[in-house]
Amino acid sequence: MYNILFYILCVLVSTGCITYLVLCIRFVYGFKHYKPVFSFKKRTVSVVIAARNEAKNLQDLLLCLLNQDYPSELFEVILADDDSEDETAEVANKYIEAGLNLHYLKITGRENVLSPKKKALEDAVYTAQGEIILSTDADCIVPTTWISSMVSLFTDDVSMVAGYSRTLLPDWKKASLVQKYEHLDYALSYIALAGCYTIGKSWACVGQNLAYRRSAFYDVGGFSKIKHLLSGDDVNLLQLMRNKGYKIIFNFSPSSFVYTQPIQSWKQLINKRSRWTSNMKYQLKFNPEFYFILFSLACLYWGGLIMLFFNYKLALFILAYRIIIENIIFNFPRSRFGITKEIMKFYPVWLIIQSFFLVFTMILGQFNIFVWHGKRPNNKRNKNANRNL
Known part of the structure; x- marks a missing residue:
């Protein structure tokens, strides 16, 4: 029995090792040969923001939007207030008076829906007039070139543009251990995702920096097919559009990069x-290829840990193999994503924590053990509705 388990483990780990190697080769090739195509056409834009009790953070975001270099007559801001109990409305009125073309929506009835954020965003999109929907979170900070940079990639055949988001750490040395881990983990995960885009694979994105055509949103039925899922207003929407045949690309320009609070x-x-990992199980139906990856x-991460109980030398070899592959993948494009040598010195600490942290959160995610804006997933509803995806 012991030998059978060992051989099964070797097969699973080998699958992960081969996948890692293939992705490494394809990503390096993709980054070297990727050439973005730009459009100089000015399009109307609706920036949509769903906010709940974010009055403090919202002021910084609205100030950034007030100072965009994009023509003010071509964009609007729609703030969907998810029944906040703070001064969100007052902050919105302040910036309306300052000249920002902002439309304030008070969203009620959050207790009657599983995913209040999806409802707030959907109401905002249905109110929008812009050709392009540009979304971010209320606790984000966007550059003054954000709108113009994201819009510039909407050639006639592009329907969605995913962007980069990173945590805001003014002083790396003063950041806590968990903040350093989150920051580097964000960056390295994005490098992997961006690598997918260079080879024509749109597998994931985040709503902190995401743009798409309003017509495409309507065409896939908005969030109607994923409203039973508490999260995934970004990655699952991307999968709906991808399955419809819409072209989705990534914005590699630093002029589009967004900061989020740590x-x-x-x-x-x-x-x-x-x-985040709770959405993994839905990818089996949305995107089997992404699920296999x-x-x-x-298998590589978990198998490497389990291998310690069978053959520690082989486990160390797996770890060394992973380190080599990751350094090839991450070091080539890291400068594009603002990862300095000082930040990369944290890699060994990140590797140790991530090996256990990822396994732990994946398990919690598959059983929907998390809370979001005071809501918990309805596992029974999710199970029944998932059959209709």
């Missing part, structure tokens, strides 16, 4: 990543 505790990070990498 978390303050491991508990917050565990909850956040468990929510995730499964293969999970």
Whole structure:
């Protein structure tokens, strides 16, 4: 029995190793040969923001939007207030008076829906007049070139543009351990995702920096097919559009990069990543290829840890193999994503934590053990509705 388990483990880990190697070769080739195509056509834009009790952070975001270099007559901002209990409305009125073309929507009835954020975003999109929908979160900070940079990639055949988001750490040395881990993990994950885009694979994105055609949103039925899922207003929407044949690309320009606020505790990070990984199980129907990639990498990560109980020398070899592959993948494009040599010195610490952290949060995510804006997933509803995806 012992030998059978060992051989099964070797097969699974080998699958992950081969997948890693193939992705490494394809990503390096993709980054070297990727050439973006730009459009100089000015399009109307609707920036949509869903916010709940984000009055403090919202002021910074609205100030950034007020100072965009994009023609003010060509964009509007729609703030969907998810029944906030703070001064969100007052902040919105302040910037309306300052001249920002902002439309304030008060969203109610969050207790009657599983995913209040999806409802807020959907109401905002249905109110929007722009050809392009540009979304971000209320706690983000966008550059003054954000709108113009994202719009510039909408050639006539492009329907969605995914962007880069990173945590805001003014002083790396003063950041806490969990904030350093989150920052580097964000960056390295994005490098992998961006590598996918260079070879024509749109597998994931985040709503903190995402743009898409309003017509495409309507065509896929908005969030109607994924409203039973508490999270995934970004990655699952991307999969709906991808399955419809829409072209999706990535914006590699630093003029489009967005900052988001760092978390303050491991508990917050565990909850956040468990929510993210909860969408993994739905990729089997949305995108089998992406699911296979995730499964293969999970075999490599989990298998490497389990191998310690069978053959520690082989486990160390697997670890060394992973380190070599990751350094090839990450070091080539890291300068594009603002990852300095000082930040990369944290890689060994990240590797140790990530090996266990990813496994832990994946397990929590598959059982929907997380909370988002006071809501917990309805596992029974998710199971029944998933059959209709």
